[in-house]
Amino acid sequence: MKAMMQKKANQAHLTSQLKVSCDTCSLSELCLPRGLSKEDLNKLDHLIERPRSHDANTLIYQPGDKFTGFYAVRSGGVKTYLTKKTGEQQILGFHLPGEVFGLDGLENSKQRCYAAAMENTSYCILPHEELDSLCAVIPELRSQVYHIMGHEMNCDHAHLLLLGQQTAHERLATFLLSISSRFKKRGFSATSFVLPMSRHDIAGYLGIAVETVSRLFKSFQEQGIIKINRKQVDILDLDKLNEMVANCEEPK
Amino acid sequence: MKAMMQKKANQAHLTSQLKVSCDTCSLSELCLPRGLSKEDLNKLDHLIERPRSHDANTLIYQPGDKFTGFYAVRSGGVKTYLTKKTGEQQILGFHLPGEVFGLDGLENSKQRCYAAAMENTSYCILPHEELDSLCAVIPELRSQVYHIMGHEMNCDHAHLLLLGQQTAHERLATFLLSISSRFKKRGFSATSFVLPMSRHDIAGYLGIAVETVSRLFKSFQEQGIIKINRKQVDILDLDKLNEMVANCEEPK
DNA sequence: CGCTTGATTGATTTGAGTCAATCCCAGTGG
DNA sequence: CCACTGGGATTGACTCAAATCAATCAAGCG
Structure with a gap:
C-alpha cells in the first residue's frame, strides 16, 4: 500500500507541464494575490513554484518535514490532519482550490501535521524566505498574509466550537453548509455538488x-433536507440546515 | 451582573502606574521581543501601550470590537472563547503571562471571539499598524511574529485533536500537563500550582x-496521580499523566 | 451570619460508539 | 463484455461513556 502511494506520487503529471501565472489564474481573487497591484503581482508570480501535482491518497508532507512555504491548492482537494498512536485521524481542515495550507510549519520551520491529496490535486508553493523578503517591501502583501493567517485561525476556532459544543447532527449540518458556501464562492452550485472526501474523512473532521x-446522512435525507447518493449531494432545504446550526452567537 | 462587570473594568488600577520596559521585563524571552537586538527592542518598546489592567471576570474585548493589535499578558490570566446561542462557552485558549492573544482580529480587523480576564490581570497592547510598519524593517521581528502565529495554530490543532479524538480522562490529563509545562517554563513549579481558572472554564476548554x-479530578486523586483541593493542584505522578496522553503520534 | 456562587456527589438517561454483517460500486482481469 | 473482488458505505443490535437532572456541600463576601 505504502509502496503504491509512493509510486503514484513520483509519477510525472500532465498538469506539471502547464504554465499558469497568478495574473491569469481564476483563483487569484481567493488566493494570496488578492489586493495586489499588477506590478506587485508580477514579483510574487516570479517566486512561485508551480504547478506541482499529487495523485489521490498521496502524502504531500508529514510531521518533521522541512517547512518549505505556503501551499495554495489549484485543483483537487487536500486534507490536513493529526493522528493518535492508535491510528485515528483528526482532520484539521479540508482545502479546496484557492485555499492555502501548510501554515503549521511556521512555528519552528518543521511541518507539524500531515497533508494529503484527497483526489488528483495540483498546487503552487510560495517559498517562505522569498515570500518573507517580498513582505518587507509590499505592505499589501503583508496585509494579505495576515488576513489569510487570521482566517485560518478563525476557521480553527469555529472547528473547536463544533467539536466542543455541537451535537452530531449540528456538526454535519455545519459541515454541509461550510462546503456549500465554499463551492458557491468558487462559482459552483451551492446546492448540488460532489464531496471530494470520503465518509471516513468526514467522520475524522467532525x-x-x-x-x-x-x-x-440517511436521517437528513428522510427529513427531506438533502438528497445524497454516494458523494453526490443535493441540498433541498438550505433554510432547515441553517436553522440547525443557528446556535453559534453571531457578532452583532 | 453586567453593570458590576462594567464598573470593575472601569476602575483605575495601581498596576497601571507601573512603568516597565520590554528591556527589563522578565517575560521578554517568552514574548514578542524574543530574539531582537537591544536597538530593535527599543523601537518595539516605544510603540507598546502598557500596562493595562482588568479585574477578574471582566471582558477585555468581544466579537465585533475593532481589532487594536496583539495583546501580551503580563500578569494574571486570560481566556478567549466563543459561545453558542444557548450560552455555553467553548474556551479557545487560556493565556498565561508572556503569552499573546487577540490574533483572531487579524482576518478582517474585527475581533471574532471574546477575551476575558480570569483574575486580576495586566497586559500590554502592541498596536497592529505600528507593529506592522516595524515588521517591514526588522526581519527578526517578522520571524518572531510568524513564530507566534504558527505556535497559536499548532496549539489550536492540538486542541482539535483533543476535542475530536480523546476521551474525557485523556483530555484532563493533557490539560494538566499543558498547564504544568507552561508554569515550569515561567520558572514556577511544574508539580504544584494554583489553577487560574474555574471548573466551569476547564469544562468549557475540554x-x-x-x-x-x-x-x-476525584478519580485522579484516588489513583494517587494528583492531590487536588479547590484550585490547588499537586501532581504526584507525572509519568502516569504522560502515559495517559501518549496517544498523539509524535513527529520523528 | 445568612446568602450567593461554585464545586461535589449521586441517580438516571441517552447520544453516539462499537461490533458485526451485509451491500454496493469501481476497478481488474479473464 | 462480464464475472470477480476488495474497500468503502450502509444497516442493525447492543453497549457504554458522559450528559443531564437533582441535591447537597463549602467557601468567600457583604
Missing part, C-alpha cells in the same frame, strides 16, 4: 464515527 | 461537563 455519518 | 471534571 470527531464522530463513520457509522454515525452514514446514519445522519 | 468540551465536557463540569460534573465530569469534578469526578475525574
